[in-house]
Structures are given as C-alpha cells and as structure tokens.
Amino acid sequence: MDILSPIKDLMQSERGWDSLAFGTMQGSETFLNVFVFFLIFAGIILDKMGVRFTALLSGGVMLIGAVIKWYAVAEGFKGSGLEAWFTNNLNYIPVFDELGISPFYQGMPASAKLAAVGFMIFGCGVEMAGITVSRGIVKWFKGREIALAMGSEMALARLGVATCMIFSPFFAKLGGQVDVSRSVAFGVVLLMIALIMFIVYFFMDKKLDAQTGEAEEKDEPFKIKDIGKILSSGGFWLVALLCVLYYSAIFPFQKYAVNMLQCNLSFTPPAEGSFWAG
Numbered sequence: 001m002d003i004l005s006p007i008k009d010l011m012q013s014e015r016g017w018d019s020l021a022f023g024t025m026q027g028s029e030t031f032l033n034v035f036v037f038f039l040i041f042a043g044i045i046l047d048k049m050g051v052r053f054t055a056l057l058s059g060g061v062m063l064i065g066a067v068i069k070w071y072a073v074a075e076g077f078k079g080s081g082l083e084a085w086f087t088n089n090l091n092y093i094p095v096f097d098e099l100g101i102s103p104f105y106q107g108m109p110a111s112a113k114l115a116a117v118g119f120m121i122f123g124c125g126v127e128m129a130g131i132t133v134s135r136g137i138v139k140w141f142k143g144r145e146i147a148l149a150m151g152s153e154m155a156l157a158r159l160g161v162a163t164c165m166i167f168s169p170f171f172a173k174l175g176g177q178v179d180v181s182r183s184v185a186f187g188v189v190l191l192m193i194a195l196i197m198f199i200v201y202f203f204m205d206k207k208l209d210a211q212t213g214e215a216e217e218k219d220e221p222f223k224i225k226d227i228g229k230i231l232s233s234g235g236f237w238l239v240a241l242l243c244v245l246y247y248s249a250i251f252p253f254q255k256y257a258v259n260m261l262q263c264n265l266s267f268t269p270p271a272e273g274s275f276w277a278g
Helices: 005-015 019-035 038-049 051-073 081-088 110-141 146-172 181-212 225-231 234-264 272-277
Strands: none
Touching (some): 005 019, 005 146, 051 181, 110 146
C-alpha cells in the first residue's frame, strides 16, 4: 500500500508528480471502497461465499491492481497511446469533483491517473483481504488462542510495512540507475507470493472442513436483515468511529512521513530516512 511513500521525491523528478498528484493518487485507494460501497459488498461476498473464495478473489484483485500501477510508472507507458488517452480524459468527474473527492483532476499527470486506477482496484482487494484474514483467524482459533493469533498476525503485517519502507528506495536506485517502476515491481512480486500462499491456505482450509465435518458457512449464513441489525448496534458505531479516527491519523501520515524525515532530518544518504520511518 505504501510502496511509493519512500520515493516521493523520485516520483516528482522522474514522473513529474507534485504533492497534489502524489496525494490524490495515494488517496484513490479508498475511493471505490467508500464512495462506491465496495467494502460493504466485500463483506457480503465473504458471508455468502466463504473465506476460501474471498481470499483467492482478494489476492487476484490486489495483483491486478498492482500490475496496472506498475505499468503506469514504467518506461513503456511514456509516449504510449494510453498515456495520451489519460492525458485527455478523466479531467472532470461530475458530482465527485463538486464534492472534492474525485481521484482525478485537470492537469494530473497521465501516469498518476493510471496509477490511481490501479490503486483503486488494489484497494478493493486489500480491504477485502483484511476482513477475510480476520474471519479466517476466527474460524481457525475460535475457542483457543484467538487474541494471540490476531496479535501475531498484525505484528507480522507491520513488518510488511517496514519492508516496503526500507527496500523501496533500494530497488528504485539499484545499480546506480534510477527506475521507480522497480519499486512497484518489488511489490508485485510480493503479491504473487502472497497469492500462492492464499492458494495453499485454500487447500488447508478445505482439509479443516473435511476434518470437522462442517460446511464453511453453516453457522451464520448472510441475510439482508443482518445489515439493519449491524447499523442499529451502538457497539458497531463506536468501533467504526474509532477506526475512522485511527485511520485518518495513521494512513495519511504513512504516505508523507518518509519524505518528511528525508527532507527535515538531513540523512546521508536521504534513503536512510525511509529506514527510520519503517
């Protein structure tokens, strides 16, 4: 999710992204999830189709989005007909522009626009994966060490954030020649490995059902009336608002914190700032 954060300065010098383009592209990750309600649909898909199907779907969607984002910042995109199309289109999105929530704007670099499209798709997959992983842990550890399992999973996930912070500048400047697409390609490779792990999990989870003799969604099948029960729960709204406050502080900070450290703490070389951000 934050693979470009440590190389914001390179995105400006190599692809012409200013801070507005960078921030607009980074913010596009949430667009479909929030304003097209995809994350709600993702929850319904998970309830209806189960952990295994949703895990594979989320992994595939993330990979597709990441590949699109990689192509957007690759050298092959420069001068292509697709670049010309994105330059001339997606400059005004009715309603969303008036509300100030459009993921595109007039004058936004074409590479940033296509990267935003890829990031929107990736965002659908990553948020779907987040709820799927939690549901999977509940399934496997219910009645046992569920809190320890969730805590361990989250700690390992945070190592993933540190990994991209530390290694993204390394790959972008590998061999002394700057190529920002290498950083995104590093993320694509990690997602390929993750998709393989989801496939392995698919068969492990299927074996678990065979051992327990339970259908995957036997206990709590989804019903439309469940939405009303959730929205009428005070506990749900309290947790939801807590997440809003937490995410509004943490996620935007991760987008800009690395460059802030690089610019203000006089690291030599500047890439060391990404290590401390990690």
